[in-house]
Amino acid sequence: MAVDLSLEWLGMRMASPLYNASGVMCRTREELDAVAGSAAGALITKSCTLTPREGNPEPRYHATALGSINSMGLPNEGYPYYFDYAQQFDYRKPLFVSVSGMSLEDNLFMLADLRDRHLPCLPEINLSCPNLPGKPQLAYDFAATAEALEKISQVYPGAFGVKLPPYFDPVHFAQMAALLNRFEGLRFVTCINSVGNGLLIDLASETTLISPKGGLGGLGGDYVLPTALANVREFARLMPDKHVIGCGGIKSGAEAFMHILCGATAVQIGTCLHEEGVGAFARIQHELAELMAQKGYQCLADFRGRLKTL
Template identity: 75%
Template sequence: MSLNLSVSWLGMKMSSPLFNASGVYCRTREELEQVRRSAAGAVVTKSCTLEPRAGNPEPRYRRTALGSINSMGLPNEGYRYYLDYAQAYDDAKPLFLSVSGMTLDDTLTILTELAALKLPCLPEVNLSCPNLPGKPQLGYDFAASAEALEAISRRYARPFGVKLPPYFDPAHFAAMAAVLNAFPLLRFVTCINSVGNGLVIDLDSESAVIKPKGGLGGLGGDYVLPTALANVREFAVLLADKHVIGCGGVKSGAEAFMHILAGATAVQVGTCLHEEGVSAFDRIEAELAAIMQAKGYQRLEDFRGRLKTL
């Protein structure tokens, strides 16, 4: 049986539904090139700020039995570094530019320059960084999110997307969906960023395992899979005219299949990619294809969004 794992959306074509989550294999040109040359279907940059940032003090990432905890603090090379990369980018593989200005004005400055350059890449505006001391996640303030998206839509008159924090209550899904549906140029949402401000304790040393914020950090991996799937499912239903990119807990073809079954157009890989490297894309894609073949599916469209309920 011939299998087709390609994805066509927003005028783009991906040979695979898999690509990196922003924050993993994306800070430097060398890392981005590793993803571009891999089996990934697209490339996304590190969330960029106006100026380069070193990020939070080390240690700020720790692998755990159920995934990872991190408090990176947006280490990046500054937005012009990533715009330069985008200008030189010469590949049919789609490129996403993740944007996370320290203020709304910073984000608007970055998007204004991106619009002027007319680069063939889509911005993913990060509304959900949980690891900046003293800076709350914009995505949890619905009124402020609406104001920011209105300003972005005025300044950047092209399609864009947003990366969302995890939501945990049906009322919050509905409230955020109402905000997002008001902006026709907002064409996709990425669900989810890490589950913020978890605490992992080392029993032997009786200590937190990362340094920033007294040990508080964003959780990824197995910890977040059910939450990520719930967010993908709810927003896939509530945002009927937009695409959802699934992110969270993907370590094999099984989790990728679940994200697509819940309604994801494409799927990002984070913690697993950090631990395994870009060879993870080949393995996960092969496992996804094997699951599809066993179930008799030939295309992703055959099962996307067709989650059964009891």
């Protein structure tokens, strides 16, 4: 049976629902070109700030058998680097630019420039960076998030998305969904950013695995899959007129299938991509197609959002 992995959303066509999570294979032009030339259906840049940043001190990333921990601190080349890349982008795939200013004013400045340059990309505004010392995640402050989205909507008239941190309480799912539903231009949410401020220890040396923030960092990989799936399912259920992009714990076709079953339009791959490289896209795509064929599904819409409950 032929299986079709393509999808169309927000006027874009993707041959595959898979692409990179912001933060992985996206800091330099060479990394972005590698993703663009792979089996990925789209690509997204590193979260950018007004000016280049080196990020937190090394070691700031460590892989484990169950995933990863990181405290990168937004290392990036500065927003003009990524906007110039978008200006010259000639691949036939959707391009997303992740925006993560150090303040709301920074974000408004970058989005105004993006608006004026009419670039062939969509912004994903990062409301959830957990790895900046002294900077709380904006999306855990609902009033501040509402204020930010009001101002963003005034400055940027096009479609945009936001990247959210994980939420853990049904009340918070409902409150954030109601807030996001108020903004017509907000067309998609990415769930989730890493589970912030975890701690992993090397037993032999009795030390933390990373250096910044006393060893605290964002968790990815297997550690976060159940939390990611819950966030995707709840936001897809509570925001039927918006798209949800699943992110967290995808290392095979099985996890990609689960995210889509929970309602994800497309899925981003982080830790697995960091460890395996861009070959992960073709492998996971093949596994997803095989799983769909085994279950008798011909396209993603056949099972998207159709999770059964007991």
